[in-house]
Amino acid sequence: MPTDEPRPTDEELIARWRDQPAPLLPLLHAFHDRDEHLSDEALRKVAHALRLPLADLFGTVTFYHHFARTPGGKSAPRVCDGPVCRTRGCDRLLEELEGATPMPCAGRCDDPVPVIVGDRYLVGTPGEPLAERPTPLPAPNPGGAEECCFAEIRTPGRATLAGYRASGGYAGLERARAMSQDELLDLLEASGLAGRGGAGFPTARKWRAVRDAGGPDDPRTIVCNADEGEPGCFKDRVLMDHDPHAVIEGMAIAAHATGAELGFLYLRYEYPHTQAILERAIEEARDLLGDFRLLVRRGAGAYICGEETSLLNSLEGRHPFPRNKPPYPVTHGYEQTPTAVNNVETLASVPPIVARGADWYAGLGLGEHRGTKLISLSGDVRRPGNYEVPIGLPLRTLLEDWAGGPLEGRRIQAVTMAGLSGGFLGARDLDATLDEPCLRGKGSFLGAGGIMVFDDTRDMVEVARQAMSFFAHESCGKCFPCRIGTQRLTERLAGVAGPADPEAWRAEVRAIGHTMSQVSACGLGIAAPLVTESLLDLFPDQVDAHLAKR
Ligand SMILES: Cc1cc2nc3c(=O)[nH]c(=O)nc-3n(C[C@H](O)[C@H](O)[C@H](O)COP(=O)(O)O)c2cc1C
Numbered sequence: 001m002p003t004d005e006p007r008p009t010d011e012e013l014i015a016r017w018r019d020q021p022a023p024l025l026p027l028l029h030a031f032h033d034r035d036e037h038l039s040d041e042a043l044r045k046v047a048h049a050l051r052l053p054l055a056d057l058f059g060t061v062t063f064y065h066h067f068a069r070t071p072g073g074k075s076a077p078r079v080c081d082g083p084v085c086r087t088r089g090c091d092r093l094l095e096e097l098e099g100a101t102p103m104p105c106a107g108r109c110d111d112p113v114p115v116i117v118g119d120r121y122l123v124g125t126p127g128e129p130l131a132e133r134p135t136p137l138p139a140p141n142p143g144g145a146e147e148c149c150f151a152e153i154r155t156p157g158r159a160t161l162a163g164y165r166a167s168g169g170y171a172g173l174e175r176a177r178a179m180s181q182d183e184l185l186d187l188l189e190a191s192g193l194a195g196r197g198g199a200g201f202p203t204a205r206k207w208r209a210v211r212d213a214g215g216p217d218d219p220r221t222i223v224c225n226a227d228e229g230e231p232g233c234f235k236d237r238v239l240m241d242h243d244p245h246a247v248i249e250g251m252a253i254a255a256h257a258t259g260a261e262l263g264f265l266y267l268r269y270e271y272p273h274t275q276a277i278l279e280r281a282i283e284e285a286r287d288l289l290g291d292f293r294l295l296v297r298r299g300a301g302a303y304i305c306g307e308e309t310s311l312l313n314s315l316e317g318r319h320p321f322p323r324n325k326p327p328y329p330v331t332h333g334y335e336q337t338p339t340a341v342n343n344v345e346t347l348a349s350v351p352p353i354v355a356r357g358a359d360w361y362a363g364l365g366l367g368e369h370r371g372t373k374l375i376s377l378s379g380d381v382r383r384p385g386n387y388e389v390p391i392g393l394p395l396r397t398l399l400e401d402w403a404g405g406p407l408e409g410r411r412i413q414a415v416t417m418a419g420l421s422g423g424f425l426g427a428r429d430l431d432a433t434l435d436e437p438c439l440r441g442k443g444s445f446l447g448a449g450g451i452m453v454f455d456d457t458r459d460m461v462e463v464a465r466q467a468m469s470f471f472a473h474e475s476c477g478k479c480f481p482c483r484i485g486t487q488r489l490t491e492r493l494a495g496v497a498g499p500a501d502p503e504a505w506r507a508e509v510r511a512i513g514h515t516m517s518q519v520s521a522c523g524l525g526i527a528a529p530l531v532t533e534s535l536l537d538l539f540p541d542q543v544d545a546h547l548a549k550r
């Protein structure tokens, strides 16, 4: 970290963080930033300062992808090798950039290939110098459908407090504070807002449970899940980079609805530039937040930390395994306090809903569906980017009318759903509508809203192998079926394992997937087999060709 400022001493770093809430991650980052790696000496000091067993701390630190353990390691380039970046030359970049290592999807599939060097978030194109480009704004919605989260995001100056207020910001918080908690929760319930991070849990029900847990004066916590680790998802990045006050206002309204006085924004490591944007916005909003204390905590690279209980363990400085549920975070969350963990998009939806009313928001959906959903669209389509769609919009309308369809002379053969977690839909499914009932009927789900498009030049077995290898890499290893199952499926898709007889091969792949989906402890192990299931169902010819080649 070359800078003219004197390097802080160990004692100064420790004194700054030791007594703060959730101190482990910021303290580790402070040493990592100062020394460009985490030395054994630094780990010993942190363990001593926070009274953590050194062996436990070592296990936790090495679980994360991005804490470098060798001198200078923090500045070595990390190149995204997610599904879209693999089609955009990330392998060549890995060869061209000295000391580069691959990292899982870094959430810039609309403008690939992201490369992180130290705390710089750059874009790489093979054969060209790395470029510094701001997060692309969403293009104006070509369908003319009314938006909620994106309605004002393109307004110049929106990321500043003045610009945010000038475009209607903080009116929702003002209105919320004039309401009782019950009135506010009733309004949100009537809007139909459900979680946008993947599981779709009704937001009002979650907040009511937090409000009702424990005694009236017990501490409560709001956590914004900004981990956005799902490959193909980059909608939370655009919200935080261009509309940070919307997220903060949503959190402040959540605090009012539940009685919470402490909040965390848990930000993924791979958005280094976003931390400064959020911290500046929190500082600007300090007077508006009143008693609500809001802190940013930066992760260190682990997809599983997006799972809410794993995130809470990470925040608390524990090993970030998912917790057994129940109890749920609404009663036993951060430091055992009742906690609402909500996605960035969910929280950013709240201020306009409160300001404009439940009927307005509910009416944005098509047919019987309520509200909107942000979709991160990428891959083999002419206009990738973030789109805010009315829930219930036909997938074909999004792909062809809004995003311009496939490239000249190509045909869409598959799209992923929920990033990678929803597996594939095929060309025959393009008449689906973007809502959970329809997509679940097709064996998939909308989840966080990442859709990656693959045209007819792509080898779908290879795409599936890469997807499964991501899940194998990111499986936290806590439970056997997921830890082993993702590895076994990756080997089979790579053509290096499994029965010689094609029928037996298929049966075995389905059996492994079935076991994983039935007994895995969290959503990663439950969802990963959707990749192989949908591959077998949609692309039997490509699977046959793969088997014949072994
Ligand atoms: C493996 C895994 C990864 C997840 N990653 C994220 C994530 O990056 N961001 C997110 O908001 N939710 C993620 N979730 C869902 C969270 O556990 C949780 O449901 C969500 O943050 C709740 O917020 P919401 O109700 O606003 O959607 C993930 C779940 C699983 C199982």
Ligand code: SF4
Pocket (backbone or CB within 6 Å): 304, 322, 474, 475, 476, 477, 478, 479, 480, 482, 483, 520, 521, 522, 523, 524, 525, 526
């Ligand atoms: S399902 Fe996978 S990621 Fe989830 S707890 Fe088990 S091993 Fe960890």
